Amino acid sequence: MVKNGSLVANKQFETLMRKADIRSMSGIAVITSLVKPYMCPGTCVYCPTEYRMPKSYIASEPAAARSQQLNFDPYQLMQKRIEMLEGNGHPCDKIEYIIKGGTWNAYPLKYQYWYILESFKACNNFSRDVEVPSTGEDEWREKKLEDIQTALEEEQTFNETADYRIIGLTLETRPDAISPKTIHHMRRQGCTRIELGLQAPDDKILDLIQRGHSVQQFRDAITLLRQAGFKVDLHFMPDLPGSSPEHDVEMYKTLFTDLALRPDMVKIYPCAVIKSAELYQWLQDGRYTPYGEEGLFRALLQMKLETPRYCRISRLIRDIPSEEIEAGNKITNLREELEKELHKRGQVCVCLRCREIGRQQKLMSAEQLLADPEIVVETYETIGGTEYFITMEDAGHQAVYGFLRLRLPEKIGEKNEKLFEYMPEIRDVAFIRELHTYGQLVGIGKTEEGASQHTGLGSLLMKEAERIAKEQGYNKVAVISGVGVRGYYEKKHGYVKEGTYMVKTLS
Template sequence: LGVQSIYDDVLKINRRGHDVQKTIDATKLLKDSGFKINYHMMPGLPGSDVKRDFAMFKELFSNPDFQPDMLKIYPTVVVKNSALYNFWKKGRYVPLNDQAFEKLILKIKNEAIPPYVRIARLVRDVPVTSILAGPTLSNLRQMIAHRSNCPCIRCREVGASYKIKEKIILDRIDYEASGGKEIFLQYVSPDKSKLFALLRLRIPEEENHPILALRNATIIREIHTYGKLAEIDKKNNTSPQHIGLGKKLMQEAERIAKKEFGYDKIVVISGIGVRNYYRKLGYKLKDTYMVKSI
């Protein structure tokens, strides 16, 4: 979702064509339908400043109306042949510089981001020659890595660093979001610095969903196992991809839905290519979702 800002005055100044309530409504609609939410956010917009931008990221994860699952953070830059270019030329707009943006992002990563969020991208890959004013640090993530204590998913993904005898524990985070309850399950190292697998389970506010498959059901919005890819149906002791973490997360989500919340139906939003995986776990296709009675 191209949110960019959660301040109505900033959205109006920048002619976004929507207000904050539209973002709130879209977020709830998508979550209740099982989708993952990726917010595009743009610090440095006209009408905002560094202090407001940091407060904005804090509110994203303290206000239940927002709570995106992922972020793409693109700073405002000035390019030729844009309305912003004319503002800048007339001295009516001063963008963030590299130093201010770097300091802001480091503060956001260290102080505003919870562990159930993935910062998918920092900085849009715009050619430096096209940027007339504004941040130009295209490799900012790498530049600040040694100074960042960011707990986001991307910073903890295990990748190729998995060790066969490494201890893995199940961790759970519950939080309110868009009128419902979100349960974030993750398999992590004991200090939670390495993330091996995750699952997002939603307990919706309303049970009478317009999509028949989603009525009176809990929803698995995402399940993901990290590590090196292994061939399908083949064991690989050097990767957490095929040691059953996904299946265990599914079983735990089903247990929570039934035992803790009294549901007898659970739904997964699934791509076509992985439907057979869910079929093996007892799920059946209905209205493009995979559905199971529990």
């Protein structure tokens, strides 16, 4: 009715009508699509293997169910999801797009490029007078890879100024699929973040569960990804065969003490036994017994306390309907229960997610909220470079209003040379791996009273990052920018597109 002019927009009413507010609390609408079922090189024992589902997914998970209903068609999935979210009052002008299912790099290259091409097209067609027709899965098979790549580039350029912009793209893969070449392709596809399943940093357990890669392979993959400026979201799985609550906590600690790991985000998915997984047999014949809810709760509580400020615990359990779980955690509100327990003990989780302003503001006084935030810079070492975690926080360091991840790479290793062969634009650059300001999602170009999205936080953080880079002897900065925010770096900060990155030479 607002659109057709029969009603005047009322912000207060819209806020009241907005369902599931949490989804856009971080300032961005998250849209998840699944790729079609395809072989996965893995043989992990805990992995659900359902007919007509990509490996590791269960048909009753919400995103999986939606994807199956639309026959894993990327175009339909994107359009329907935008319509649905907007119908529920969530603006979708900034989309964090997550593609899930199996191992991305195991899919044929043509399929990968086609899937992303159709996703961008679906967003762009909302802004077009004459729509570019969607192409089906059979049509792309006939086309040359270069043609699909060129079409994707055109859609990406259009998306820079479209109404629905893809500002970040997450792909899910395995460490043994990461190489300079696959990284290059994922950059061309617009990928900015990788989800990697480590599960357990212990070769004995990885062997036992038939994960098919070693901890060292994982360390190499995450290092290489970081050397290309990617953000890495790591999956950790407590309660696997061969572990115990104590051992899980010890392993979790190594995620942050091992200089090759130190992930930006972590998803903690306690092992759940699903009927279609091999682990179900193990459960039946006694080879595996989960360590029980009490042990799991205790371990997770400790993990929260071991998480450093730069890391975001983005998920704490997987969205598996409890009736599918034969054994393992069935508490669906585990996260809330853990928070309650920490609160009771007078302890806090300082992970990035828990400190986001959206979650902290109801705990803060008016004075705290009105006081000017300040910039805090924390550094930590990783293999191949130093990370600067720059945040804008309230004076009491309770809440984060926005943050930036700056990486200053050091030694040029052999693998880096290979990376530069594919992407010469990233030689000797300082990387801005992530820039994020929080607040209720505000339309691009609009301002709304009380919202923190467009109060210049981003610019302050960028200036600080460029200052540090220059001070440390770098004269070039590269942003691993999502397609939909290229324009922001260009217009607001003077960056230019070079290869697949936004680059600026510091004067």
